[in-house]
Amino acid sequence: MKKHIPNFITCLNLFSGCVALYFIFQNELVYASYLVGLAAVFDFLDGMVARVLGAYSEIGKQLDSLADVISFGVVPGAMMFMLLKRAEGDLFLPELLPFAGFIITVFSALRLAKFNIDTRQTTSFIGLPTPACAIFVASLPLILANGELMHFAIILNKLVLLATIVILSFLLVAELPLFALKFKNLNWADNSVRFIFVGLSVMLLALLNFAAIPLIIVLYIVLSIFNKQTA
Numbered sequence: 001m002k003k004h005i006p007n008f009i010t011c012l013n014l015f016s017g018c019v020a021l022y023f024i025f026q027n028e029l030v031y032a033s034y035l036v037g038l039a040a041v042f043d044f045l046d047g048m049v050a051r052v053l054g055a056y057s058e059i060g061k062q063l064d065s066l067a068d069v070i071s072f073g074v075v076p077g078a079m080m081f082m083l084l085k086r087a088e089g090d091l092f093l094p095e096l097l098p099f100a101g102f103i104i105t106v107f108s109a110l111r112l113a114k115f116n117i118d119t120r121q122t123t124s125f126i127g128l129p130t131p132a133c134a135i136f137v138a139s140l141p142l143i144l145a146n147g148e149l150m151h152f153a154i155i156l157n158k159l160v161l162l163a164t165i166v167i168l169s170f171l172l173v174a175e176l177p178l179f180a181l182k183f184k185n186l187n188w189a190d191n192s193v194r195f196i197f198v199g200l201s202v203m204l205l206a207l208l209n210f211a212a213i214p215l216i217i218v219l220y221i222v223l224s225i226f227n228k229q230t231a
Contacts, residue, residue, distance in 0.1 A: 003057060006050040010063050013042035017071025024078045029141035032079060036138035039071035040131045065112045072130035073108030076137035077101050080165060083140060089158035097158065100165055107169035108133065114173065125178040128171035132217055136168065139213035146210055171221070178224040193227040 020035035046064065050056055080101025091097055108130045115121055143151050154160060181198075183191055200219060204212035 002053045003055040005053060006046045006055050007057075007060050007063055009042050009046040009049060010060065010067050013039045013046065013064075013071055014067035016042060017067065017075050020071070020075045021078060024075070024082060027082065029079060029082060030145045032075065033138040033141045036071065036075055036134050039067075039075075040135060043068065043071070043131055061116065065116055068130050069105075069109050069112055072134035073105045073112070076108070076134040077103070077105030079137050079141070080104055080161065083156070084158060084161055087156045087158045087161055091158050097162075100162060103165050103169050104133065104137065104172075107172040111172040123182070124180050127174050127176055128168070128178065128217075128221070130172065132220065133168050133172055136214055136217045137164075139210055142210040142213075151211070176221070176224070177228050178221065179227055193223055197223050 016035045016039035020032040020039070023029070023032040023035065043064070046060075050060060078101065081098045082101075084098035084101055111127055111130055114127070115125075118126060120126055140155050144155055179193055179197075181194060183194060185191070188195065197220060201212075201216045204215055204219070208215070
């Protein structure tokens with residue numbers, strides 16, 4: 001039975017993504033954002049449980065990608081669609097523009113397909129992981145719900161949202177080495193970048209609440225680049 005436990009957790013990831021889509025259809029983006037966070041927790045746990053139990057399987061690998069393309073591909077794409085519908089600014093083809101949100105979905109699928117056949121990504125990542133991209137997008141409704149007028153002016157701007165879509169889509173498939181948050185031991189020498197990232201992330205969350213989440217994703221990328229240069 002133990003070989004099915006990681007797959008069950010992966011299915012919880014997928015189920016969370018499906019429920020998130022329901023809330024997006026109801027224009028309840030805050031609830032959807034929390035479900036993206038829950039899906040990310042399940043996505044982290046299924047791999048950890050598989051390592052602990054030694055319950056790796058090919059079906060588990062494929063199921064994980066299928067779940068991720070929904071929870072961390074379709075969901076953030078649909079969320080961007082709704083944000084673009086709310087956003088202000090006069091741009092061309094206003095009725096069609098919100099569909100640009102699904103560009104994230106397309107590039108998330110490409111990123112997951114590359115990951116499945118890329119043997120370089122066993123202990124680290126090449127390109128932004130789809131959960132990190134989805135968490136970035138999911139943080140935007142939370143910032144709006146708990147933020148100030150300044151946040152509305154910045155986030156609910158069509159140019160800002162379009163630029164975010166382009167940058168995130170590029171990072172998903174970029175040849176950019178990023179460290180994984182997998183602690184094989186607690187030695188500082190082996191995990192210094194991870195300890196620094198976790199420490200700074202906790203500080204940012206304490207100071208800025210949900211507004212810290214996009215900064216944490218940026219911090220993750222910056223520290224990965226610095227770690228690669230000093231390696």
